[in-house]
Amino acid sequence: MAGGGPACKSHCHGPHRPHVHGSHSVHEDKGLPGPYPIAEDPSTCDIVKATQYGMLERCKELVEAGYDVRQPDKENVTLLHWAAINNRQELVKYYLSKGAVVDQLGGDLNSTPLHWATRQGHLPMVVLLLKCGADPSLIDGEGFSSIHLAVLFQHMPIIAYLIAKGQNIDTTDFNGQTPLMLTVQKAFGPEPMKFLLKFNPSLNAVDNVQKNTALHWAIASGNTSAVDLLLEAGASLDIKNVKLFLVLASSLTFMWAIGYIMDLSSDSWLLKGGLLLSLLFVMSLFVRQLVGLKNLRYLPTAFLLSSVFWMSMTWFFWFLPDTTHTNVILKITVVFSLMGLLYYFYKTWSTDPGYIKTSEEERKENIIALAETGCLDFRTFCTSCLVRKPLRSVHCLACxxxxxxxxxxxxxxxxxxxxxNHYYYLLFLFFLTMTGVWLLYGTLQYWSNHCAANFHQDGAWTYFTQTVSCSPWVSYISSVACFHTLWASLWLTVQLYQIVFLGLTSHERMNLLVQRKSSKHPVSLWRTPYNLGCFQNLADFFQCSCFGMFKPNLIDWTKQYKLFHLSKEKNVHSV
Structure with a gap:
């Protein structure tokens, strides 16, 4: 099919004229149809050009004058094809009312209007054609059905809508390839692959020609990210648990080994430095070979738990013997801090943070409802989870x-x-800070009882070197405790500031800060729909009445889809 613009001159969106000789051509203009073009003499446009530009009245005039809407033009393309590729919905309805065939084949690729609309990514047109009886299972001249074309051109909303309307995720093309097989060969980036895996496609299906599975095609195409995703999709949960255990065990061993080397009786720090470098090399090999680089995301958690374990051991075996029998309050406070830290860490880790959950049937219903109302876009719909996104919700790439x-x-x-689990997370930070403070207090007491150096007499450097030499293990653990105390206390302060004074989450505050830098207009952190004043913010977050002074707003954030104006006088329920 030859390209080229129409004779009518326009100052608005032009029509699409696809180059169908190419198998995977993409059209640059993906805008919605605009108003009628400003033409020198619109009455001179033939019906093809009038259809491309969406001139409804001109098209009606020519059809009423006797033009057959089923008649293909010289390029074997019908008016319905031109209307579909240019998203002219009113013209599609009109032509169908005048006898146009919804699944008529045309063009060099022998495609239906639905194929053309799918290639172009016009979801509203796809919705309309399916309502009018278009068959999404028909294949074009290249052997692709509508869902295969949506996958090739990475039109995620169209894929979701076709599947929600009953299209099989494992539909095969002319060569027996499923959409999953095409994705691993043609898609750029891992997101299309992750999207398809949400629909539970068959991982073991083979094509008709090469007898390859999706994994075979991914390997043959050199798509390493697709290989990893396919292996993860079929991986055993037991393997993941073993990996996590290895990360935690290696972290515990690594921290102990560092302290052991530092506590050696040798005074040669050069020797200790060499041993520490050797230890680091051995541990890096261990992690790379047995744990895997992808599991390193669990390393900070393993480091934190290992730190708490060795901090506890240091307190009970190094510091506790130095405390007097009469100082019962100190012992109780330290135990209380440790128990609170472990409990609220567990609660933060194990509690559902608020995952948006829907059944498969609900997901399909939402997809159809959003698509047919023109709202199926990335602002309202998560293509990874296949759910409608409530206000203030975010898709976490890690989870x-x-x-x-x-x-x-x-x-x-x-x-x-x-x-x-936000409430538990704050308490976790609080108890981690408390535990770190008590360990640092125990460190100072231990140094004063066991180390001969005096800060005022010997000076800062001599005091530092002598206390480190006095007990390298205690110095090492105290530095770890100092690190955790600093970040936990600072982050707790930031969290409380956001909650009390701004009524925002960390993600929302960072987004506003980015907008403030890039926007020409002033962006305020204080003036948002979620900031109701310090006391009301506290009452809403902790769901407490503050001794009857405030009434907390009851909002189900898993189902809140519309922006609202909160009121202190009445509760706001989810829409």
Whole structure:
């Protein structure tokens, strides 16, 4: 089919004229149809050009004058094809009412209007054609059905809509290839692959020609990210648990080995430095070969737990013997801090942070409803989770799930922080800070009892070197405790500031800060729909009445889809 623009001159969106000789051509103009073009003399446009530009009245005039809507032009293309590729919905309805065949084949690729609309990514047109009886299972001249074309051109909303309307995710093309096989060969980036895997396609299906599975095609195409995703999709949960155990065990061993080397009786720091470098090399090999680089995301969590374990051991075996029998309050406080830290870490890690959950039937219903109302886009629909996104929810790439009132994916707990566990996360930070402070206090007491150096008499450097030499293990663990105390206390302060004074999550505050830098207009952190004042913010977050002074708003953030104006006088329920 030859290209070239129409004779009518326009100052608005032009029509699409696809180059169908190429098998995977993409059209640059993906805009919606605009108003009628401003033409020198619209009455001179033939019906093909009038259809491309969406001139409804001109097309009606020519049809009423006797033009057969089923008649293909010189390029074997019908008016319905031109209307479909240019997203002229009113013209499609009119032509069908005048006898146009919804699944008529045309063009060099022998495609239906639905094929043309799918290639172009016009979801509203796909919705309309399916409502009018178009068959998405028909194949074009290249052997592709509509779902294969949607996969090739990575039109995720169209894929979701076709599947929701009953199209089989394992539909085969002329060569017996499923959409999953095409994705691993043609798609750029891992997102299309992740999207398809949400629909549970068959991982063991083979094509008719090469007898390859999707994994074979991924390997043959050199698509390493697709290989990893396919292996993960079929991986055993037991293997993951073993990997996690190895990360934690290696972290515990590594931390102990560092302290052991530092505590050696040798005074040669050159020797100790060489041993530490050797240890680091051995551990890196161990992690790379047995744990795997992809599991390193769990390393901060393993480091935190290992730190807490060795901090506890240091307190009970180094510091506790130095405390007097009368100082019962100190002992109780330290035990209380440790128990609170472990409990709230577990609660933060194990509690559902607010994952947006729907059944497969509900997902399909939502997809159809959003598509048919023109709302199936990335602002309202998560193509990874196949769910409608509530306000303040974010899709977490680490957890591969949408989280309600998302705050962050915590590096240290290895879990998302959202509406379900944000409260526990704050208490975890508080008890971690308390535990670190008590360990630093125990360190100072230990140094004063066991180390002969005096800060005022010997000076800072001599005091530092002598205390480190006095007990390298205690100095090492105290530095770890100092690190955790600093970041936990600072982050707790930031969290409380966001909650009390801004009414925002960490993710929302960072987005506003980015907007403030890039926007020409002033962006305020204080003036948002979620900031209701310090006391009301506290009452809403902790769901407490503050001794009857405030009434907390009851909002289900997993189902809140519309922006609202909160009121202090009445509760706001989910829409």
């Amino acid at each position: 591969q799930a949408c989280v309600a009132r998302y705050d962050q994916h915590s590096l240290w707990t290895g879990q998302c922080v959202g509406i379900g």
